[in-house]
Amino acid sequence: MRVGVLALQGDFALHAELLQGLGVDVLMVRRPGDFEPCDALVVPGGESTVLHRLLRINDMLDPLVEFAANKPLMGTCAGCILMATSLEDAGGVEPMGLIDITVRRNGYGRQVDSFEAQLTPVVEGFNSEEGAPCGVFIRAPRITRTGQGVEIVACYQQEPVAVRAGSHFALTFHPEVARDARWHDWWLRTL
DSSP, X not given: XXXXXXXXXXXXXXXXXXXXXXXXXXXXXXXXGGGTTOSEEEEOOSOHHHHXXXXXXXXXXXXXXXXXXXXXXXXXXXXXXXXXXXXXXXXXXXXXXXXXXXXXXXXXXXXXXXXXXXXXXXXXXXXXXXXXXXXXXXXXXXXXXXXXXXXEEEEETTEEEEEEETTEEEESSOTTTTTOTHHHHHHHHTO
């Protein structure tokens, strides 16, 4: 399997490093044609309005939507925002409607309110042998509504922070910053 990592903004290099540590063939996606050889794609965090703008400027938004119509996507932080069906405070971002969730951008506060916390996985097959996973929340979005067909994968204080719909997986936190490849591993094993 070849997994692409959208390499326009954010910690794309850390995502690639985690995937390579799992033995996955990784391709950095920087142009519209880079989507084609990928079997799945990771959309990293960053600033959602900037990421959305970069996708438009580089003529990659439509190819990304087309890719996601047929292949799995994992989005973290800003990636989660882009994957939602609706946003409480869009700020110029048009969500792609891939997972039936409503998201509030910067839902946990501003940059100074960033934090790390232990998370509770609530699905079968997540490797908890290494202990509870830690989530790094940096100006993180908050999932305020989950719709039909959305499976909650993990929670923080009873709130969903990782959700899946079909082969699409969205996280409000940064697993790459915590250097925790278990999220990527679980997603890939469930495809």
